[in-house]
Amino acid sequence: xxxxxxxxxxxxxxxxxxxxxxxxxxxxxxxxxxxxxxxxxxxxxxxxxxxxxxxxxxxxxxxxxxxxxxxxxxxxxxxxxxxxxxxxxxxxxxxxxxxxxxxxxxxxxxxxxxxxxxxxxxxxxxxxxxxxxxxxxxxxxxxxxxxxxxxxxxxxxxxxxxxxxxxxxxxxxxxxxxxxxxxxxxxxxxxxxxxxxxxxxxxxxxxxxxxxxxxxxxxxxxxxxxxxxxxxxxxxxxxxxxxxxxxxxxxxxxxxxx
Amino acid sequence: xxxxxxxxxxxxxxxxxxxxxxxxxxxxxxxxxxxxxxxxxxxxxxxxxxxxxxxxxxxxxxxxxxxxxxxxxxxxxxxxxxxxxxxxxxxxxxxxxxxxxxxxxxxxxxxxxxxxxxxxxxxxxxxxxxxxxxxxxxxxxxxxxxxxxxxxxxxxxxxxxxxxxxxxxxxxxxxxxxxxxxxxxxxxxxxxxxxxxxxxxxxxxxxxxxxxxxxxxxxxxxxxxxxxxxxxxxxxxxxxxxxxxxxxxxxxxxxxxxxxxxxxxxxxxxxxxxxxxxxxxxxxxxxxxxxxxxxxxxxxxxxxxxxxxxxxxxxxxxxxxxxxxxxxxxxxxxxxxxxxxxxxxxxxxxxxxxxxxxxxxxxxxxxxxxxxxxxxxxxxxxxxxxxxx
Numbered sequence: 001x002x003x004x005x006x007x008x009x010x011x012x013x014x015x016x017x018x019x020x021x022x023x024x025x026x027x028x029x030x031x032x033x034x035x036x037x038x039x040x041x042x043x044x045x046x047x048x049x050x051x052x053x054x055x056x057x058x059x060x061x062x063x064x065x066x067x068x069x070x071x072x073x074x075x076x077x078x079x080x081x082x083x084x085x086x087x088x089x090x091x092x093x094x095x096x097x098x099x100x101x102x103x104x105x106x107x108x109x110x111x112x113x114x115x116x117x118x119x120x121x122x123x124x125x126x127x128x129x130x131x132x133x134x135x136x137x138x139x140x141x142x143x144x145x146x147x148x149x150x151x152x153x154x155x156x157x158x159x160x161x162x163x164x165x166x167x168x169x170x171x172x173x174x175x176x177x178x179x180x181x182x183x184x185x186x187x188x189x190x191x192x193x194x195x196x197x198x199x200x201x202x203x204x205x206x207x208x209x210x211x212x213x214x215x216x217x218x219x220x221x222x223x224x225x226x227x228x229x230x231x232x233x234x235x236x237x238x239x240x241x242x243x244x245x246x247x248x249x250x251x252x253x254x255x256x257x258x
Numbered sequence: 259x260x261x262x263x264x265x266x267x268x269x270x271x272x273x274x275x276x277x278x279x280x281x282x283x284x285x286x287x288x289x290x291x292x293x294x295x296x297x298x299x300x301x302x303x304x305x306x307x308x309x310x311x312x313x314x315x316x317x318x319x320x321x322x323x324x325x326x327x328x329x330x331x332x333x334x335x336x337x338x339x340x341x342x343x344x345x346x347x348x349x350x351x352x353x354x355x356x357x358x359x360x361x362x363x364x365x366x367x368x369x370x371x372x373x374x375x376x377x378x379x380x381x382x383x384x385x386x387x388x389x390x391x392x393x394x395x396x397x398x399x400x401x402x403x404x405x406x407x408x409x410x411x412x413x414x415x416x417x418x419x420x421x422x423x424x425x426x427x428x429x430x431x432x433x434x435x436x437x438x439x440x441x442x443x444x445x446x447x448x449x450x451x452x453x454x455x456x457x458x459x460x461x462x463x464x465x466x467x468x469x470x471x472x473x474x475x476x477x478x479x480x481x482x483x484x485x486x487x488x489x490x491x492x493x494x495x496x497x498x499x500x501x502x503x504x505x506x507x508x509x510x511x512x513x514x515x516x517x518x519x520x521x522x523x524x525x526x527x528x529x530x531x532x533x534x535x536x537x538x539x540x541x542x543x544x545x546x547x548x549x550x551x552x553x554x555x556x557x558x559x560x561x562x563x564x565x566x567x568x569x570x571x572x573x574x575x576x577x578x579x580x581x582x583x584x585x586x587x588x589x590x591x592x593x594x595x596x597x598x599x600x601x602x603x604x605x606x607x608x609x610x611x612x613x614x615x616x617x618x619x620x621x622x623x624x625x626x627x628x629x630x631x632x633x634x635x636x637x638x639x640x641x642x643x644x645x646x647x
Contacts, residue, residue, distance in 0.1 A: 088476065092471075094468075096274040105267045108263040
């Protein structure tokens with residue numbers, strides 16, 4: 001389970017007289033349950049990526065508490081990172097290494113035995129349809145191919161908590177479907193999956209719960225049906241627009257994961 | 259164990275970067291032969307010029323007494339070219355030019371003291387031995403004439419010698435020829451700091467530029483293990499290039515054309531081992547310093563600028579002993595680059611090395627290495643480094 005309570009984070013930008021404070025996250029609270037796919041849904045600049053960066057321990061929160069599987073990320077960052085598989089918006093690969101070498105390097109860093117890493121890579125390769133990518137240097141890969149390797153790299157250690165920042169960016173229809181199947185299978189195995197997106201179809205097709213974010217705040221939380229009901233709109237897109245427009249409204253919590 | 263995984267991956271990555279690998283290899287292997295052949299050629303040319311004892315005289319037919327003396331002293335007398343001043347300034351003429359006055363012979367015969375101009379340009383350091391030769395010959399002529407004049411007056415020539423100067427040069431036996439030798443440590447240090455700069459940058463700023471730093475830092479690996487693994491690869495890579503450079507030096511010694519140069523410098527296996535002993539901690543330090551500086555670079559190009567500043571600092575520090583004339587001061591052994599230059603020069607001159615020479619430079623380098631690695635490990639957890647654009 002991932003718990004975020006009253007999270008706030010600001011950044012200093014510029015230098016000298018031009019120095020400014022930008023508040024990326026004002027007040028974000030939500031909970032992502034095990035065995036659920038939870039979406040962070042919000043427009044650009046809503047604070048989704050910053051929230052995920054705090055979760056991944058790379059950014060320190062100014063205020064609030066974030067826990068992954070009961071582990072406070074501020075107090076025990078290494079233990080928290082060990083229990084997570086994160087696909088951030090930086091998906092750089094080592095161009096001179098093959099797809100396989102890129103992924104197995106991460107398996108080694110996570111202390112996985114070679115045989116287990118190979119077996120796990122075989123499974124991921126079949127699920128993501130990337131067998132042809134494994135033994136080629138990754139320089140020159142298309143963004144979709146890069147995404148598959150980056151995803152395999154994030155999931156190689158079979159993490160309990162999976163955090164994905166806009167994972168279907170750059171993927172073609174077939175790969176997007178393969179990714180959806182993979183995420184649903186992982187959910188059924190009890191994984192806690194949290195991902196950020198601004199694509200409505202993806203949210204409706206995949207997510208058990210949705211956290212709507214706007215202007216650095218979590219403004220609503222619930223299933224797609226609950227959000228439609230809360231906003232009095234027929235479609236999730238209309239519901240999202242209505243909720244985002246009314247961003248000053250404090251978050252309203254709905255029922256548990258279905 | 260994690261350090262080993264990082265090391266293996268970075269080494270594989272670096273070895274597959276064939277272009278920079280090949281360039282580094284060629285530079286390393288060629289620098290020895292190029293430096294040695296240039297130095298040896300320069301010294302040989304100078305030796306030949308000095309051995310020729312060629313003296314340039316303006317209108318030699320007007321000063322037969324002087325020319326006669328010069329020829330008796332084994333010098334070759336040549337008519338100076340008409341535009342000798344321009345040729346001296348341009349460096350196309352290195353020998354000093356003797357300019358006797360038109361009435362030189364008649365004034366000499368009257369027992370007067372005619373002024374004889376000696377024209378030269380000693381801003382060309384290679385001209386200095388030839389200028390000295392001409393000066394010595396003129397002073398020999400002066401002395402001989404003086405002796406003859408006092409002798410003719412029935413006075414003992416000894417009255418001209420108030421003192422007898424006895425030269426006793428305390429420079430070590432191999433030191434004279436070793437003046438140019440600072441070039442060898444200088445090249446070795448330059449290769450040590452520059453040889454693996456592309457690897458140092460690729461493992462740090464390169465990770466930022468290609469967007470692989472963020473995922474790497476999302477693993478539970480401690481940043482000190484990442485820094486140590488990456489650093490170990492940069493050190494191995496640098497040392498390999500330094501070792502190749504030293505082998506190039508060693509091989510080049512066999513083909514040196516200047517006997518003086520070869521005789522006045524020791525560069526055999528013993529010296530190569532001393533060089534390695536000195537350069538291993540130095541390379542370890544420059545690798546760590548380069549990586550730390552490159553970590554601040556947001557991309558390869560920016561990091562390259564920072565690393566170039568470090569290389570410049572090392573290069574200018576390494577030539578300082580030539581300018582400063584502070585040989586063998588203990589504090590020198592605590593200053594990186596200065597210390598290594600001093601110890602390598604001592605080895606080349608064939609002087610004995612003290613325990614301070616052998617260990618003090620290594621202590622400073624190790625301390626700076628550990629400091630830089632610690633700082634880099636901390637830096638890798640700084641938000642501005644991970645996300646700074």
